[in-house]
Amino acid sequence: MxxxxxxxxxxxxxxxxxxxxxxxxxxxxxxxxxxxxxxxxxxxxxxxxxxxxxxxxxxxxxxxxxxxxxxxxxxxxxxxxxxxxxxxxxxxxxxxxxxxxGKFGLDEKNLKNNRHVFIASGTGIAPFHSMVQSNPGLDYHLIHGVRYADEAYERDAYDAGRYTLCTSRDDKGNFRGRLTEYLKKTDFDKNTSFYLCGNSDMIFDSMEILSDKGFGRENINVEVYF
Incomplete structure (x- = not known):
């Protein structure tokens, strides 16, 4: 409005x-x-x-x-x-x-060449909403972890094919389970920039999963909520 x-x-x-x-x-x-x-x-x-x-x-x-x-x-x-x-x-x-x-933001040096994977738990989706709305045409994939599907805040703001909702307590999302389980089962292109925002447990677990997949700290940007 x-x-x-x-x-x-x-x-x-x-x-x-x-x-x-x-x-x-x-x-x-x-x-x-x-x-x-x-x-x-x-x-x-x-x-x-x-x-x-x-x-x-x-x-x-x-x-x-x-x-x-x-x-x-x-x-x-x-x-x-x-x-x-x-x-x-x-x-x-x-x-x-x-x-x-804060300095949490898009990886400018790889803005055009990389896919940008946003990994959020709960209200950690907020900065990614800003990034998507501020950058039309951005090559992104948003992975949002919540308990219930009604916590998919304004999901219509994202391209349906670029948004994955992971729900841990109902089966109304795109993936039933925690977003970390989704990460374990998903392959990512080597030219990927990752952005993590949410609670510290999710972030540390996700960073370990991405490390196991061959992505170093230089590929990962982090904003810890608590």
């Missing part, structure tokens, strides 16, 4: 009004803010806080580099402190944004 930007929406360099809250599941949602002059490279993240609160959290940017809005994908953590507060925000509420930060 495109939001018309108005001069009063951005109060200063760091404060933004929530323009839209897009609910994806019972616990996952997208916070959308007018981007204004905010510049970033797909793969980077921001630090997000609520005015008056002493805590902040880092979130990968979900939206395209040239998009109208700045968006982040959030999953509410049961018993957590910060994400439930974000979940209770409404359109028009203020958030404070710092950044962008």
């Amino acid at each position: 495109t939001i018309d930007m108005k001069p009063e929406v951005q109060i200063d360099a760091n404060y933004y009004k929530i323009a839209e809250i897009r609910r994806l599941t019972e616990h996952a949602f997208i916070l959308s803010m007018p981007r204004s002059r905010f510049k970033f490279v797909a793969g980077q993240h921001v630090s997000l806080s609520i005015p008056g609160d002493y805590q902040s959290r880092e979130y990968s940017i979900y939206s395209a580099e040239g998009g109208t809005n700045l968006e982040v994908l959030v999953k509410e953590v049961d018993g957590g402190y910060f994400s439930p507060k974000l979940s209770h925000l409404k359109e028009g509420d203020m958030v404070e944004v710092h950044g962008p930060f």
Whole structure:
């Protein structure tokens, strides 16, 4: 959804009004803010806080580099402190944004020559959504590991033939099982750049699998969530 930007929406360099809250599941949602002059490279993240609160959290940017809005994908953590507060925000509420930060991004030297394989668990798909939306025509394959198929956040944003959904607790994805099991059973071309984003256990296990397949650290880019 495109939001018309108005001069009063951005109060200063760091404060933004929530323009839209897009609910994806019972616990996952997208916070959308007018981007204004905010510049970033797909793969980077921001630090997000609520005015008056002493805590902040880092979130990968979900939206395209040239998009109208700045968006982040959030999953509410049961018993957590910060994400439930974000979940209770409404359109028009203020958030404070710092950044962008990080060097996680596409392998520029091999951008045209390599296939780019994105490996994500859960909301770790966020930077890959930004990369795909920012680079039309990109040769990519997105492998997304979740528990249930309804956690395939906005899967229609990806070419069906380039998106593999691995579901560990139902059989409604493209592959029944953990994404690491899918990796073990899949062959990859030697001219492949890998990008991993999600929880640390998935990342370490995936790196070991890729190493066994002959891919070194120079082929792998990593963003660890926790």
